[in-house]
Amino acid sequence: MERLIFEAEHDMFRASVARFMAAEIAPHAARWRNEGIVDREAYLKAGAAGLLCLWADTAHGGAGIEDLRFDQIVIEENVRGGETGFYLHLHSNLVAPYIAKLGVAALRDRLMPKIVAGQTILAIAMTEAGGGSDLRAIRTRAVRDEEGWRLNGAKTYISNGILADAVVVAARTGEARGGEIGLFVVERGMAGFERGRRLGKMGLAAQDTAEIFLSDVQVPAENLLGDPGLGLAVLIEFLATERLIAAIASMAAAQTALALTMDFVQTRLAFGRPVGLFQHNRFRLAALKARIDAAQVFVDRLVLLANAGQLSGEDAAAAKLIASELEGEMADLGVQLHGGAGYMDEFRISRMYTDARISRIFAGSNEIMLEIIARGMGLDERDWQE
Numbered sequence: 070m071e072r073l074i075f076e077a078e079h080d081m082f083r084a085s086v087a088r089f090m091a092a093e094i095a096p097h098a099a100r101w102r103n104e105g106i107v108d109r110e111a112y113l114k115a116g117a118a119g120l121l122c123l124w125a126d127t128a129h130g131g132a133g134i135e136d137l138r139f140d141q142i143v144i145e146e147n148v149r150g151g152e153t154g155f156y157l158h159l160h161s162n163l164v165a166p167y168i169a170k171l172g173v174a175a176l177r178d179r180l181m182p183k184i185v186a187g188q189t190i191l192a193i194a195m196t197e198a199g200g201g202s203d204l205r206a207i208r209t210r211a212v213r214d215e216e217g218w219r220l221n222g223a224k225t226y227i228s229n230g231i232l233a234d235a236v237v238v239a240a241r242t243g244e245a246r247g248g249e250i251g252l253f254v255v256e257r258g259m260a261g262f263e264r265g266r267r268l269g270k271m272g273l274a275a276q277d278t279a280e281i282f283l284s285d286v287q288v289p290a291e292n293l294l295g296d297p298g299l300g301l302a303v304l305i306e307f308l309a310t311e312r313l314i315a316a317i318a319s320m321a322a323a324q325t326a327l328a329l330t331m332d333f334v335q336t337r338l339a340f341g342r343p344v345g346l347f348q349h350n351r352f353r354l355a356a357l358k359a360r361i362d363a364a365q366v367f368v369d370r371l372v373l374l375a376n377a378g379q380l381s382g383e384d385a386a387a388a389k390l391i392a393s394e395l396e397g398e399m400a401d402l403g404v405q406l407h408g409g410a411g412y413m414d415e416f417r418i419s420r421m422y423t424d425a426r427i428s429r430i431f432a433g434s435n436e437i438m439l440e441i442i443a444r445g446m447g448l449d450e451r452d453w454q455e
């Protein structure tokens with residue numbers, strides 16, 4: 070279906086991003102998946118091509134383009150023709166905005182030019198072994214001292230955990246559960262900042278996921294992001310964008326899985342005809358295509374609302390919920406219609422199936438998305454009193 074949100078300048082940009090992905094990312098993707106990590110040069114090349122933090126201030130080397138459609142195009146083309154485990158959207162859209170929007174000028178001026186250039190790679194560390202969904206249960210602590218803040222704790226499942234040069238860490242600054250949480254930039258080389266092993270995963274093989282450990286890490290005062298007690302409110306605000314970004318990536322994966330499957334079912338013959346022509350298969354594909362088209366319109370609409378500063382947490386949660394479910398369903402149907410080939414590493418659909426599974430869990434699990442939507446409908450368990 071034709072998408073109506075893009076103008077000619079977006080189409081030109083998309084063509085150039087597709088060329089970049091084909092030339093600079095795709096040729097290395099298989100090696101990165103084997104090694105379990107992306108080359109640092111991928112970020113440098115993306116930075117040099119102007120594909121990181123498009124929104125960033127021109128004074129920091131960015132393009133100053135506050136139009137999420139351009140970011141959407143980068144994400145879509147990376148999924149389609151680059152490497153899903155190359156997390157440039159985590160760097161550009163999920164983590165860098167914390168530094169650019171909440172950091173003091175000295176921190177912004179020091180870090181943002183390197184972030185935009187891809188020299189400083191970013192990660193965000195909220196999740197702990199004790200729990201990820203319940204941010205109020207964070208146990209990592211930050212204590213104020215004369216030199217700034219001292220951090221102690223451990224985080225897990227951190228994307229870019231090995232590659233990252235700067236990590237935005239959520240840490241408790243007050244005593245009460247659910248009370249004050251602050252956000253701090255912990256940098257490579259700070260004493261007491263260690264990374265654990267690279268964690269083995271079901272999918273997203275090229276993406277390095279790791280534990281990080283903070284043992285009396287002395288963080289200068291300028292590395293505090295915003296109010297030390299209001300990090301939870303900030304996370305909740307920023308997580309709406311994170312969920313829309315996740316929905317964009319999931320839709321791109323669903324569209325790609327559909328395209329791969331269409332190619333396959335039209336050429337693979339069984340009982341003398343293409344397998345896509347059996348009514349059962351045609352109808353399953355048709356039903357999913359209808360839902361993918363509808364969801365794409367919804368996600369595209371939210372991109373425009375985000376541009377207008379009107380993205381609600383509930384709508385972003387709905388988009389993430391629907392898109393990640395469609396991604397999973399489409400990858401599953403794709404494997405099924407590929408037959409035995411769908412289970413083989415050499416067919417991309419096999420990889421898409423395992424990559425897709427995390428989309429229903431991270432960026433807030435889909436159960437948490439349902440919770441957010443339900444609360445928005447006025448169905449809030451916390452309000453109930455017998």
Ligand SMILES: Cc1cc2nc3c(=O)[nH]c(=O)nc-3n(C[C@H](O)[C@H](O)[C@H](O)COP(=O)(O)OP(=O)(O)OC[C@H]3O[C@@H](n4cnc5c(N)ncnc54)[C@H](O)[C@@H]3O)c2cc1C
Pocket residue numbers: 192193194195196199200201202203225226227228229270273278427430431432433434435436437440
């Ligand atoms: C590959 C990968 C990359 C990740 N990257 C990052 C990262 O970069 N940074 C980061 O901070 N974290 C990251 N995470 C962590 C991820 O965000 C968490 O795994 C996720 O939020 C779920 O938290 P949990 O694993 O602790 O599960 P839990 O919170 O323990 O949840 C377990 C189950 O209980 C359900 N559940 C929880 N609460 C409720 C409720 N109120 N109602 C109904 N069901 C509920 C959950 O939906 C889930 O099904 C990553 C995880 C993975 C696997």
